[in-house]
Amino acid sequence: MDEAAGRENNRKRHRVVVVGAGFGGLSAVDRLKGAPVDIILIDQRNHHLFQPLLYQAATASLATSEIAWPIRSIVRHRPEVTTLLGTVEGVDAARRLVLVNGAEPLAFDTLILATGARHGYFGHDEWEAFAPGLKTVEDAILIRRGILKAFEDAELERDADTRTALLTFVVIGGGPTGVELAGTIADLAHDTLKGEYRSIDPHMARVLLIEAGSRVLAGFPDTLSEYTRKALEKIGVEVLLGQAVTNIEAGLVTIGEQRIPARTIVWAAGVRASPAAEWLDVPSDRSGRMFVEPDLSVADYPEIFAIGDTIVIEGPDGKAVPGIAPAAKQGGRYVADVIRRRLSGAKPPPPFAYRHDGSLAQIGKGKAVIDFGRIKLHGAIAWWLWGIAHILFLIGTRSRLSVALSWLWIYVRNQRGARLIIEPELTNAARSTHGARTTTM
Amino acid sequence: MDEAAGRENNRKRHRVVVVGAGFGGLSAVDRLKGAPVDIILIDQRNHHLFQPLLYQAATASLATSEIAWPIRSIVRHRPEVTTLLGTVEGVDAARRLVLVNGAEPLAFDTLILATGARHGYFGHDEWEAFAPGLKTVEDAILIRRGILKAFEDAELERDADTRTALLTFVVIGGGPTGVELAGTIADLAHDTLKGEYRSIDPHMARVLLIEAGSRVLAGFPDTLSEYTRKALEKIGVEVLLGQAVTNIEAGLVTIGEQRIPARTIVWAAGVRASPAAEWLDVPSDRSGRMFVEPDLSVADYPEIFAIGDTIVIEGPDGKAVPGIAPAAKQGGRYVADVIRRRLSGAKPPPPFAYRHDGSLAQIGKGKAVIDFGRIKLHGAIAWWLWGIAHILFLIGTRSRLSVALSWLWIYVRNQRGARLIIEPELTNAARSTHGARTTTM
Numbered sequence: 042m043d044e045a046a047g048r049e050n051n052r053k054r055h056r057v058v059v060v061g062a063g064f065g066g067l068s069a070v071d072r073l074k075g076a077p078v079d080i081i082l083i084d085q086r087n088h089h090l091f092q093p094l095l096y097q098a099a100t101a102s103l104a105t106s107e108i109a110w111p112i113r114s115i116v117r118h119r120p121e122v123t124t125l126l127g128t129v130e131g132v133d134a135a136r137r138l139v140l141v142n143g144a145e146p147l148a149f150d151t152l153i154l155a156t157g158a159r160h161g162y163f164g165h166d167e168w169e170a171f172a173p174g175l176k177t178v179e180d181a182i183l184i185r186r187g188i189l190k191a192f193e194d195a196e197l198e199r200d201a202d203t204r205t206a207l208l209t210f211v212v213i214g215g216g217p218t219g220v221e222l223a224g225t226i227a228d229l230a231h232d233t234l235k236g237e238y239r240s241i242d243p244h245m246a247r248v249l250l251i252e253a254g255s256r257v258l259a260g261f262p263d264t265l266s267e268y269t270r271k272a273l274e275k276i277g278v279e280v281l282l283g284q285a286v287t288n289i290e291a292g293l294v295t296i297g298e299q300r301i302p303a304r305t306i307v308w309a310a311g312v313r314a315s316p317a318a319e320w321l322d323v324p325s326d327r328s329g330r331m332f333v334e335p336d337l338s339v340a341d342y343p344e345i346f347a348i349g350d351t352i353v354i355e356g357p358d359g360k361a362v363p364g365i366a367p368a369a370k371q372g373g374r375y376v377a378d379v380i381r382r383r384l385s386g387a388k389p390p391p392p393f394a395y396r397h398d399g400s401l402a403q404i405g406k407g408k409a410v411i412d413f414g415r416i417k418l419h420g421a422i423a424w425w426l427w428g429i430a431h432i433l434f435l436i437g438t439r440s441r442l443s444v445a446l447s448w449l450w451i452y453v454r455n456q457r458g459a460r461l462i463i464e465p466e467l468t469n470a471a472r473s474t475h476g477a478r479t480t481t482m
Numbered sequence: 483m484d485e486a487a488g489r490e491n492n493r494k495r496h497r498v499v500v501v502g503a504g505f506g507g508l509s510a511v512d513r514l515k516g517a518p519v520d521i522i523l524i525d526q527r528n529h530h531l532f533q534p535l536l537y538q539a540a541t542a543s544l545a546t547s548e549i550a551w552p553i554r555s556i557v558r559h560r561p562e563v564t565t566l567l568g569t570v571e572g573v574d575a576a577r578r579l580v581l582v583n584g585a586e587p588l589a590f591d592t593l594i595l596a597t598g599a600r601h602g603y604f605g606h607d608e609w610e611a612f613a614p615g616l617k618t619v620e621d622a623i624l625i626r627r628g629i630l631k632a633f634e635d636a637e638l639e640r641d642a643d644t645r646t647a648l649l650t651f652v653v654i655g656g657g658p659t660g661v662e663l664a665g666t667i668a669d670l671a672h673d674t675l676k677g678e679y680r681s682i683d684p685h686m687a688r689v690l691l692i693e694a695g696s697r698v699l700a701g702f703p704d705t706l707s708e709y710t711r712k713a714l715e716k717i718g719v720e721v722l723l724g725q726a727v728t729n730i731e732a733g734l735v736t737i738g739e740q741r742i743p744a745r746t747i748v749w750a751a752g753v754r755a756s757p758a759a760e761w762l763d764v765p766s767d768r769s770g771r772m773f774v775e776p777d778l779s780v781a782d783y784p785e786i787f788a789i790g791d792t793i794v795i796e797g798p799d800g801k802a803v804p805g806i807a808p809a810a811k812q813g814g815r816y817v818a819d820v821i822r823r824r825l826s827g828a829k830p831p832p833p834f835a836y837r838h839d840g841s842l843a844q845i846g847k848g849k850a851v852i853d854f855g856r857i858k859l860h861g862a863i864a865w866w867l868w869g870i871a872h873i874l875f876l877i878g879t880r881s882r883l884s885v886a887l888s889w890l891w892i893y894v895r896n897q898r899g900a901r902l903i904i905e906p907e908l909t910n911a912a913r914s915t916h917g918a919r920t921t922t923m
Contacts, residue, residue, distance in 0.1 A: 087634060087903040104545040106900035113678040114901065123680040126634040126903075144638055178904055193528060193567040197585055237554040239564040439891045439899060443884060450880045458880060459547035460555065462528040462567075463619055465906040 054079045054121075055384060058139050058149035060129050061315075062089050062112045064366040065349030066155035068373030070122060076381050079121050081147060083139070085128040087111055090178060091435060093366060094444075096218055098181035099307075100225040101189065101233075101460040102451055105178045107443050110436050129156070132320040134342050151344050151380055154317045154331075155373065158350035158364060161313025161328055168289040172213060172306040175222070184307055186462050188226060191304045192234060193462075195241045202302070208246045209303035211294050213286055214310030215252030216259070217402040220269060222307055223250040223278045224405035231277055232406070232455040248278045249303070251296065253285040253310075258410065260363060261400055265410040268419045272404045286310075312364060314351045321345065326353045335392030337376050346379070348372030356395040366434075368395055401427050406451060495520045495562075496825060499580050499590035501570050502756075503530050503553040505807040506790030507596035509814030511563060517822050520562050522588060524580070526569040528552055531619060532876060534807060535885075537659055539622035540748075541666040542630065542674075542901040543892055546619045548884050551877050570597070573761040575783050592785050592821055595758045596814065599791035599805060602754025602769055609730040613654060613747040616663070625748055627903050629667060632745045633675060634903075636682045647743035649687045652735050654727055655751030656693025657700070658843040661710060663748055664691040664719045665846035672718055673847070673896040689719045690744070692737065694726040694751070699851065701804060702841055706851040709860045710843070717846045727751075753805060755792045762786065767794045776833030778817050787820070789813030797836040807875075809836055842868045847892065 055078045059066045062084040070082055088109040097103040113124040125147075131140040132154075138146040160174025173183060188210065195207040210230075212223040230246035237243070250257065250273060256266040257273070257280060270280050281296070288295040292304050311328070318325035321339055325331045330353035331339070337352070339345045349369030356362045375393045382389055399413040401423075409427040411418040418426065428448060432441050450456045496519045500507045503525040511523055529550040538544040554565035566588075572581040573595075579587040601615025614624060629651065636648040651671075653664040671687035678684070691698065691714060697707040698714070698721060711721050722737070729736040733745050752769070759766035759773075764780055766772045771794035772780070778793070780786040790810030797803045816834045823830055840854040842864075850868040852859040859867065869889060873882050891897045 087630060087901070104547040104900075105904070106545040106902055109902055111678075111901040114897070117678045120680075124678075125638065126631075127638065178902060179906075182904065189528060190567075197566065197568065237552075237558045237565075239561075437897075439887060439897065442887055443899070446880060446883055446887070456555070456878075456880065458884070459545075460528070460552040461547055461550055461619060463546070463623065465620075 055150045056081065056148065057151045057153065057380065058083065058147055059153045059155060060084075060139065060317075061155035061157055061349075062086075062115075062124075063092070063155055063157050063349060063369060065157075065369035065373040066153065067112075067115065068370040069153050069155065069348070069377045070116060070119070070373075072374045072377030073380065074119065076377070077384055078151075078380070079123070080119075081123045081125060081149075082112065082116065083125040083127050083129060083141065083147070084112055085126070086177070087113075087126050088178070089115060089436070092176070093434075094431060095175055095178075095181050096222045096225060098178070098459065099175055099184040099188075100222065100229055101185055101457040102225060102229075103444060103447050104459045105181060107440055107447065108435070109178055110440070115436060129320075132317075132345070134321055134339075134345060137344070149344075152346065153373070153376055154315075154320075154345065154347040154351060155349050155369065156315035156317045156351045157369075158312040158314045158328075158330075160308055161311045162308070163311055165289070168308065171291050172211075172289050172294075172308040174308040175218065182463050183465070185459070186464070187305050188229070189460060189462050192230075192238065192241070192243060192246075194304075196238050197240075204241065205247075206292060206302035207304045208241065208243075209301065210246060210248045210305045210307075211251060211301060211303040212249065212307050212309055213251050213289075213294070214308065215250055215254065215257035215280070215282070216309060217400075219250055219252070219309035220257055220273065221403050222309060223248050224273055224276060224403065224408075227273075227277045228406045228455075229457065233451075233457050233460075235455070244277075246277075249281060249301065250278050251281045251284055251286060251294070253283070255283050257282070258400075258402055261402070261410060261412050262417060265412055265417060265419060269402070269404055269410055272408050272419075276405045312350065317347055317351045328353075336379055336389060337372055337393050338379075346376040348376055354393070354395070356397070362395040363397075365400075367398055371395060401430065403427055406455075496591045497522065497589065498592045498594065498821065499524065499588055500594045500596060501525075501580065501758075502596035502598055502790075503527075503556075503565075504533070504596055504598050504790060504810060506598075506810035506814040507594065508553075508556065509811040510594050510596065510789070510818045511557060511560070511814075513815045513818030514821065515560065517818070518825055519592075519821070520564070521560075522564045522566060522590075523553065523557065524566040524568050524570060524582065524588070525553055526567070527618070528554075528567050529619070530556060530877070533617070534875075535872060536616055536619075536622050537663045537666060539619070539900065540616055540625040540629070540663065541670055542626055542898040543666060543670075544885060544888050545900045546622060548881055548888065549876070550619055551881070556877060570761075573758075573786070575762055575780075575786060578785070590785075593787065594814075594817055595756075595761075595786065595788040595792060596790050596810065597756035597758045597792045598810075599753040599755045599769070599771075601749055602752045603749070604752055606730070609749065612730050612732050613652075613735075613749040615749040616659065623904055624906070625746075626900070627905070628746050629670070630901060630903050633671075633679065633682070633684060633687075635745075637679050638681075643743070645682065646688075647733060648745045649682065649684075650690070650742065650744035651687060651746045651748075652690045652692060652742060652744040653748050653750055654692050654730075654735070655749065656691055656695065656698035656721070656723070657750060658841075660691055660693070660750035661698055661714065662844050663750060664689050665714055665717060665844065665849075668714075668718045669847045669896075670898065674892075674898050674901075676896070685718075690722060690742065691719050692722045692725055692727060692735070694724070696724050698723070699841075699843055702843070702851060702853050703858060706853055706858060706860060710845055710851055713845045713849050713860075753791065758788055758792045769794075777820055777830060778813055778834050779820075787817040789817055795834070795836070797838070803836040804838075806841075808839055812836060842871065844868055847896075 091108040128142040234243035314329035318331035409424040532549040569583040675684035755770035791805040850865040
């Protein structure tokens with residue numbers, strides 16, 4: 042077969058466009074292996090991000106490259122998969138086109154939208170500037186910079202009140218990310234930075250975890266929530282329950298009458314789905330999550346599927362399927378099966394049924410909670426299981442060895458390997474100023 | 483002794499201010515261990531950077547955190563050393579004050595200026611915007627982004643000429659950094675990225691190394707320069723010798739009549755010293771490098787020393803001491819000895835005499851050149867020695883294991899662990915736009 046004929050032949054194959062190379066999109070691509078399809082995988086980043094450990098990058102525990110892998114490297118042994126770096130700006134459902142910024146529209150036979158979510162501020166988008174959320178590598182670098190810089194500035198600060206605000210770290214939202222962030226910031230301050238400053242004692246750092254609900258880790262059983270609260274308090278995190286943030290300004294969190302000056306504020310309280318529902322003009326919930334059919338297809342468009350954090354769907358227990366990696370992965374695999382069956386003429390599978398395998402959250406060094414349904418674990422044993430599970434979930438042996446090494450050093454020596462303050466502004470400044478004027482001492 | 487008395491006592495100790503925590507500054511601090519001094523170590527970054535391997539961060543081979551360590555962590559066991567994150571903007575030599583941006587002036591009894599150099603453009607500072615140099619972690623992230631993005635954009639590009647320019651990588655300057663960058667870009671294109679694209683073949687990438695002089699690695703013996711040129715050509719680098727760049731614009735390098743369209747241009751041709759000479763109003767050479775006394779003190783200011791890349795001084799062979807890490811380290815140790823002797827009333831040591839231990843440069847995967855004077859090595863054996871030497875030079879067992887692991891994966895599997903495109907603009911954009919409008923697919 043000559044090359045031109047090969048290409049023509051390829052064009053006749055069914056084309057699946059997958060938008061988003063997160064857990065959902067990659068699982069769909071994986072499950073479509075061997076199916077008679079060409080796949081175009083498009084993402085606005087060049088890397089797949091292991092979001093469950095992103096808070097570790099934000100707290101200097103892991104390097105960003107330890108939890109992010111180039112997408113095209115992941116699928117390099119799949120000649121039928123083409124990876125594109127581009128930003129999708131809309132979908133022309135009637136003409137079956139994906140609209141990509143700065144490139145020609147991309148035709149599809151089947152479309153999988155796995156476009157995820159970003160942090161959401163419940164109508165207070167103006168808070169984002171003062172309380173960034175954690176969804177991308179850049180978010181993590183920015184939050185890491187903020188945390189480390191607060192200690193540096195505190196060391197130089199003479200005014201006691203300003204110093205107190207510099208050493209106050211507020212995490213808003215008591216879900217797994219909030220708990221993990223608050224616990225790790227406390228570990229960083231109390232263990233890693235210990236003895237490294239001369240004017241301040243990093244142990245003076247206040248870490249507050251603010252949760253509007255009545256307990257942390259609301260998705261876990263009561264007993265584990267209670268254990269987590271106590272464990273957080275033991276490592277120095279102040280847990281404020283039933284307290285809703287009413288305002289956020291630069292360096293100031295307000296809860297009703299209470300005003301908490303804090304240089305570092307991190308948002309882990311809510312998410313906002315990608316605009317996929319808007320692209321298709323289909324109904325969505327308050328958080329922008331699209332409603333889908335029982336087979337995860339979009340109403341009126343059976344060739345368009347949506348999975349993961351950008352949709353809202355009920356699980357078998359009547360509760361909404363949680364926005365976590367396993368749900369996205371199961372959605373991706375399910376949709377791939379639907380597509381395979383359609384192409385082979387088999388009857389469709391039963392409706393998508395989310396299976397909850399368990400919930401895990403790390404509290405701080407050496408402590409975690411795990412809820413496997415009948416089996417509930419906490420403390421050191423849960424932490425070891427949590428660690429092993431996460432290392433196995435990583436992609437590639439090198440990442441596993443590297444993360445294991447990083448965690449070993451944190452565990453044994455309290456040293457965190459990625460304590461870099463990277464200045465986005467400096468990069469830009471260097472472009473526009475004269476080299477000779479820039480000191481690089 | 484109560485705390486207040488202790489502090490008072492401390493104030494009476496001789497205070498050494500060290501500006502810059504590069505190889506020179508850290509060596510001085512290290513050698514002052516046990517001396518009756520208080521030390522203030524100030525740097526505008528929170529990390530010490532292992533610059534000899536920075537090109538590996540710029541080419542996705544190593545994570546930035548593998549070659550950068552928090553300064554205050556390095557000196558944490560030295561209670562007499564205070565680390566400050568700040569930018570020095572001048573020196574009031576008469577009043578013995580260091581002027582720090584946004585903070586009170588810092589008094590010193592002895593001052594060590596180890597402020598290094600940045601890339602210099604021989605009076606063509608406007609070239610920097612189009613041909614960035616490589617001196618900081620941010621520079622490396624930016625160049626890495628440029629290299630990886632060029633391949634991504636080429637994959638999407640339909641126009642043949644534009645695609646050729648996207649896949650043309652020009653490195654200007656045939657010294658060790660230029661050779662290492664060009665060789666590693668060639669390895670990245672030809673080995674690591676192989677088979678990952680569908681429209682382009684990364685093997686089509688042109689890598690050019692442009693050197694105005696008659697040979698690469700001018701500091702090495704002729705035979706090793708010639709070996710290096712041939713080895714570079716063997717891995718696909720076009721080496722242009724005796725060709726001076728006459729102009730650089732966005733995406734275009736001009737050499738006399740010859741115009742080379744290239745999306746990625748990296749500058750490795752010259753350095754410009756920090757403005758330390760300007761601060762003190764003392765003479766400097768064309769590159770801004772300060773002239774110093776034989777004991778590395780500054781004329782008329784015996785209590786001020788300058789070391790490393792910010793000074794120019796002759797070696798015993800009459801040639802200028804090269805701007806490399808060993809020279810800075812030797813300077814730091816020498817100056818520390820001078821200070822110790824002064825404080826103990828001993829007679830001053832003989833003038834600073836640079837001892838050249840050898841030169842090493844990696845050419846590409848598995849090949850290097852080493853010049854130990856009488857012993858000259860090239861090829862695989864030189865590469866292994868180069869690798870072992872650099873791993874030993876790193877700080878800390880964790881970094882050594884981590885870099886060894888990264889190199890093992892490159893060596894055996896051609897996989898580079900830090901292939902992340904990080905967008906500085908996205909970080910800033912995320913701050914100013916509404917979270918809900920930003921897709922994170």
